Amino acid sequence: MTTDTKRNVLGVLVDATDYATATDAVVAAAHERRPLALTALAVHGVMTGVLDPAHNARLNAFDLVTPDGQPVRWALNLLHGAGLTDRVYGPELTLRVLSRFAEEGLPVYLYGSTEETLARLVPALEEKFPALKIAGVEPSKFRGLQPGEDVEIADRIRASGARLVLVGLGCPRQEVFAYAMRPLLDMPLMAVGAAFDYHAGLLRNPPGWMQRAGLEWFWRLGLEPKRLWRRYVILNPAYLARLAAQKTGLWKATPPPPATERPASFAV
Numbered sequence: 001m002t003t004d005t006k007r008n009v010l011g012v013l014v015d016a017t018d019y020a021t022a023t024d025a026v027v028a029a030a031h032e033r034r035p036l037a038l039t040a041l042a043v044h045g046v047m048t049g050v051l052d053p054a055h056n057a058r059l060n061a062f063d064l065v066t067p068d069g070q071p072v073r074w075a076l077n078l079l080h081g082a083g084l085t086d087r088v089y090g091p092e093l094t095l096r097v098l099s100r101f102a103e104e105g106l107p108v109y110l111y112g113s114t115e116e117t118l119a120r121l122v123p124a125l126e127e128k129f130p131a132l133k134i135a136g137v138e139p140s141k142f143r144g145l146q147p148g149e150d151v152e153i154a155d156r157i158r159a160s161g162a163r164l165v166l167v168g169l170g171c172p173r174q175e176v177f178a179y180a181m182r183p184l185l186d187m188p189l190m191a192v193g194a195a196f197d198y199h200a201g202l203l204r205n206p207p208g209w210m211q212r213a214g215l216e217w218f219w220r221l222g223l224e225p226k227r228l229w230r231r232y233v234i235l236n237p238a239y240l241a242r243l244a245a246q247k248t249g250l251w252k253a254t255p256p257p258p259a260t261e262r263p264a265s266f267a268v
Helices: 019-032 043-050 053-059 070-080 090-104 115-128 149-159 173-184 195-199 208-212 216-223 225-248
Strands: 006-009 012-015 036-041 064-067 108-112 134-138 165-168 188-191
Touching (some): 019 064, 019 090, 043 070, 053 173, 134 149, 165 195
Parallel strands (some): 108 134, 165 188
Antiparallel strands (some): 006 012
C-alpha cells in the first residue's frame, strides 16, 4: 500500500490522484506480477466505511482508493488542498485501463454481475477494444463463500493467464472481495462498481453537466428510486454533516489502522 497520496476523508484514506497515475499503477502491477487492490469511491462508498469500522479498516488497506464522485474530490480539495481538477470515475478509469491492457497485450478477467450482463458486456468491450484479450468470465454466485472456494477462484483466475481482475459485485461486497483475494493473486484487482452495467449498455450515463456538478446521484435516483432512495436521501446529508465537522475540527475523523486479517467469509 502506498501512502504518499493518501488523505483522510471522514476517516477513509482516499488517494489524491488522477486517471493517468491510477492507470499507470494498475498497468505497472500487472507487468510486475504483484497484487494491487483498487476501488473508486463515491459518497456511498465512503459512508459505508464511516458506518462500519471493520470495513473502514479494509478500505484503508487498499493500495489505491480513487475519488469516484465529485463530492469526494471536493472533500480532498477542501480538507487537504489537493488541487484536483477532475474525479477518477470508476467506469471511465475502467475504459482507460482496458485501453492500455489491449495495447500491451495483457489479458483481463471479469468477475461478478450476472450471466446476462456479462453476455452483453464481453462483446461490447471487444467491439470497443478489438485487441483486448479476455482471459475469463465468471458471474457472481450471489451467496457467501464456501470452505476452500476462495483458493479455487484464485486458481481459476491464475490458470486463465489473466493479468487483471475487474470485480463487479457492488459496494461494499466488491471491496471485501478485492481485499480478501489480494493475498491469493499476483495481479491487480479493481472494484469497478456499476462499470459492468454501464459498459454493457444497461445503465445510461447522466449528461456531462450533471456529472461536473456532482448531481450523478440525482440521475441514478431517478432511474432506480426504489433501490437507491435510502442511499442518497440519508447518506448524502450525513456525508455533508461529517465533512463540515471534520473541516471545522469538531470531529477528528481519525482513520483506523489498515486491516491485516482476511475475512473468514465474504460474498462471491
